[in-house]
Amino acid sequence: MTTLTVEAAELAHGAGAPVLSGVTVTARPGELLAVTGTSGAGKTTLLSAMAGLLTPRSGTVTVDGTALGDRDQAVARGVVLIPQENGLAAILTAAENIAVAVIATGGTPADARRRTAESLDALGLSGQANQLIDELSGGQQQRTAIARGLALRGDVLLADEVTSELDAANRQKVIDLLRAEADRGVAVVLATHDPETAAACDREVHLADGVLSFRE
Ligand SMILES: Nc1ncnc2c1ncn2[C@@H]1O[C@H](COP(=O)(O)OP(=O)(O)OP(=O)(O)O)[C@@H](O)[C@H]1O
Numbered sequence: 525m526t527t528l529t530v531e532a533a534e535l536a537h538g539a540g541a542p543v544l545s546g547v548t549v550t551a552r553p554g555e556l557l558a559v560t561g562t563s564g565a566g567k568t569t570l571l572s573a574m575a576g577l578l579t580p581r582s583g584t585v586t587v588d589g590t591a592l593g594d595r596d597q598a599v600a601r602g603v604v605l606i607p608q609e610n611g612l613a614a615i616l617t618a619a620e621n622i623a624v625a626v627i628a629t630g631g632t633p634a635d636a637r638r639r640t641a642e643s644l645d646a647l648g649l650s651g652q653a654n655q656l657i658d659e660l661s662g663g664q665q666q667r668t669a670i671a672r673g674l675a676l677r678g679d680v681l682l683a684d685e686v687t688s689e690l691d692a693a694n695r696q697k698v699i700d701l702l703r704a705e706a707d708r709g710v711a712v713v714l715a716t717h718d719p720e721t722a723a724a725c726d727r728e729v730h731l732a733d734g735v736l737s738f739r740e
Contacts, residue, residue: 525553525709526588526602526679528574533583535569542581543569547736549729551680551711556702558722559715561731567715568608570731571682574713575605587680599629604678608685608715610669612657618644618668619653622675629676643671646701648694663689670698680711687721699724 533547543566551557551574559567572578573585576598585592587601612621622643623636631639644653647667657665666689673681683702687695699721706712706726714725722728728739 526711527552528592528603528680528711528713529584529586530570530573530580531584531586533573533580533585535566535573535578536581537569537578542734544731544736545734547573547583549736551713553679553709553711554706555727556706556712556714556725558725558728559713559731560717560719560722560728563717565731566734567731568684571605571684571713571715574680575603575682577605602679604673604676604681606669606673606681606683606686610665612665612669612672614657617654617656618649618660618664618671621657621668622672625672626675639675639677640671643675644668646674647671648697663691663694666690667694667698670701674701674705678710680713681705682713682715684715685717686714687716687718695721
């Protein structure tokens, strides 16, 4: 069980003006936390800090009380990111994208085969396993990225707008899968524009004008 905390953080890109100031938010094991806000409000920026991709200008990001460090350290601590633009390698198949990620994070080839098949099946993509990413629809690519995130079996799962291209049935399937992750003790953070997706979460942090407000 892992808790990720952002405390009194100022988040900015390069030397630019702060996107978010005074950010304090905790992702707790067993819980789905929605991050909402209009386009450009800073949802991806907040998830980037939680993922170890963006160092806060001030304040801290900690995992179980220890500073997060860079992305490599975050991966080692079990912080999985499903990025907004899916992050899949176009020259690999759906199955290869997942298997490579499992092996890169310490899984054996047998683990990779099993977890790849399980996660593709969970997302309804068994029939697309051997298709190149470029041969998949936008929604299928998005579901492949979710399958990869699930296959990594993280302790913290950061999902950035992962339902934006999905129909209602697939959106519900993804919410159910993220709920199942929370039920096994994962701290799940879900950035979303969609009020229905946010309503399915346990708590919501809303970003507006650089500051946060909470729905508990
Ligand atoms: N790499 C970057 N370099 C400079 N500025 C950036 C960078 N990434 C984001 N920004 C800026 O930070 C602000 C917040 O962007 P961010 O992507 O976090 O918003 P968002 O809420 O995720 O938006 P969307 O819903 O459109 O994805 C925006 O003003 C954006 O222009």
